[in-house]
Amino acid sequence: MINETIGKLGFGLMRLPKNGEEIDVEQTKRMVDLFMDAGFNYFDTAWAYEGSEEAIRKALVERYPRDSFYIASKHAGWIAGKEGDEALKLLDESLERAGLEYFDFYLIHNAGEWRTGYFDRNDLWSWALEQKQASKFKHLGFSAHATAEELEQLLTDHPEMEFVQLQLNYADWENPVIQSRRCYEVARKHNIPIIVMEPVKGGMLATPPASVEKEFHDFAPELSCASWAVRFAADLEGVMCVLSGMSNVEQMEDNLSYMKGFTGFTEEERAVLAKAREELDKIDLISCTACDYCAKVCPVNVAISRTMYAINCYRLYENLESARHQENLGTALYGKKFARECIKCGKCEEVCTQHLKIREHLQEAVDLFGSGAPEEK
Ligand code: SF4
Ligand code: SF4
Known part of the structure; x- marks a missing residue:
């Protein structure tokens, strides 16, 4: 108490x-x-x-x-x-x-x-x-x-x-x-x-x-x-x-x-x-629902849903540093890999419940965030 x-x-x-x-x-x-x-x-x-x-x-x-x-x-x-x-x-x-x-x-x-x-x-x-x-x-x-x-x-x-x-x-x-x-x-x-x-x-x-x-x-x-x-x-x-x-x-x-x-x-x-929340909902975002079906089949253990979230953060707030921080959290907190380590096998897309072009989005993350910021915890 x-x-x-x-x-x-x-x-x-x-x-x-x-x-x-x-x-x-x-x-x-x-x-x-x-x-x-x-x-x-x-x-x-x-x-x-x-x-x-x-x-x-x-x-x-x-x-x-x-x-x-x-x-x-x-x-x-x-x-x-x-x-x-x-x-x-x-x-x-x-x-x-x-x-x-x-x-x-x-x-x-x-x-x-x-x-x-x-x-x-x-x-x-x-x-x-x-x-x-x-x-x-x-x-x-x-x-x-x-x-x-x-x-x-x-x-x-x-x-x-x-x-x-x-x-x-x-x-x-x-x-x-x-x-x-x-x-x-x-x-x-x-x-x-x-x-x-x-x-x-x-x-x-x-x-x-x-x-x-x-x-x-x-x-x-x-x-x-x-x-x-x-x-x-x-x-x-x-x-x-x-x-x-x-x-x-x-x-x-x-x-x-x-x-x-x-x-x-x-x-x-x-x-x-x-x-204000209604306005946020109108912004074009990746429709990842974080169901993590993709995570079950990814041979590399890429932080897929968290990377989608980081890209969405960037689309919403255009704050690169903060969005990169979200990507880093996804890897550091969950013990997963950065988008750059994707081998483009496509297994994730076969099971994606939202039919997302995951490989293209992961490439978008690499282009946006580079190789990730290793200093993040
Ligand atoms: S394409 Fe990339 S993210 Fe998707 S399952 Fe293969 S390695 Fe994992
Ligand atoms: S399967 Fe598709 S919707 Fe589900 S977490 Fe992965 S990318 Fe997102």
């Missing part, structure tokens, strides 16, 4: 401002001050967010009383290939980097697919409970980029989880790959508090297609497009906190301007959002 007073807006620390290769700690401090002054208090870091735990130590932990903020970190030993005793050290490393004796929230980072097997193999679920009993953190949960079925299984297998972190956004609400609505409904069925990640879809919904932007601006020209995405998530029942991965003071100020005092959408605002 989580009985804490958490602000609805959380500061996601994955995309902190940078000076060259280094995190810009001075700007981070200004962002932290604005955030705290506005009455918000939840910070989300992770062992895997390079430099983030150290940065928040300097910008927050060493400057504010311990009882004035909540801080979450996450265990993702699968990223670093840590097994056995090595895997168990990650929590202590995170605490040391952040300069803390305990975290308020701790997460199994990105369960689902083969990654669940990693946590099972190292029995990190029971280990995490022991660490909670040893007061290394107060609340245990997990994050997931999972299908609704996987999420159902995880929540059924792990009733000890106190909260779940999900990617929910209005654009992916009905998307067959991301399954935002279905995952939300599973979490609600299990009556578990939800923390929302990626409400702005890695920044893509800050600059949506022109027709969508028009709906928003016609209604309220003073509000940013990102505000609709963040408030959509905050408006959902059962959501404890919405994380926004802010990268500069301007983004922080924008987020605070509409989240401070936000108590929910009006019916009029919900209607605007529904119209």
Whole structure:
């Protein structure tokens, strides 16, 4: 049972401002001050967010009383290939980097697919409970980029989880790959508090297609497009906190301007959002339903449906970096291959339920994204 007073807006620390290769700690401090002054208090870091735990130590932990903020970190030993005793050290490393004796929230980072097997193999679920009993953190949960079925299984297998972190956004609400609505409904069925990640879809919904932007601006020209995405998530029942991965003071100020005092959408605002979604639906996209029949026959294990999703992201938002990130997620998270490794055997097209020219789309991905960005996790 989580009985804490958490602000609805959380500061996601994955995309902190940078000076060259280094995190810009001075700007981070200004962002932290604005955030705290506005009455918000939840910070989300992770062992895997390079430099983030150290940065928040300097910008927050060493400057504010311990009882004035909540801080979450996450265990993702699968990223670093840590097994056995090595895997168990990650929590202590995170605490040391952040300069803390305990975290308020701790997460199994990105369960689902083969990654669940990693946590099972190292029995990190029971280990995490022991660490909670040893007061290394107060609340245990997990994050997931999972299908609704996987999420159902995880929540059924792990009733000890106190909260779940999900990617929910209005654009992916009905998307067959991301399954935002279905995952939300599973979490609600299990009556578990939800923390929302990626409400702005890695920044893509800050600059949506022109027709969508028009709906928003016609209604309220003073509000940013990102505000609709963040408030959509905050408006959902059962959501404890919405994380926004802010990268500069301007983004922080924008987020605070509409989240401070936000108590929910009006019916009029919900209607605007529904119209914006209708506009999104009109855009010509690859009609992949993520049924993954193709995945069962591909001899190379290409991340076909995820690649289709990445191409669609590009068609919608024309943001190459963010779309490439989606392609990388498809390979890194699911242990699959990039489009460039397709041998063009055509087996996938024989079984495609939507009769798609998969090979042509994969070539489109190679032309768009190149060989993928290996630095992505
Ligand atoms: S054409 Fe490419 S993606 Fe399709 S089954 Fe063959 S290797 Fe896999
Ligand atoms: S079989 Fe076709 S529709 Fe189904 S996931 Fe593959 S590409 Fe998409």
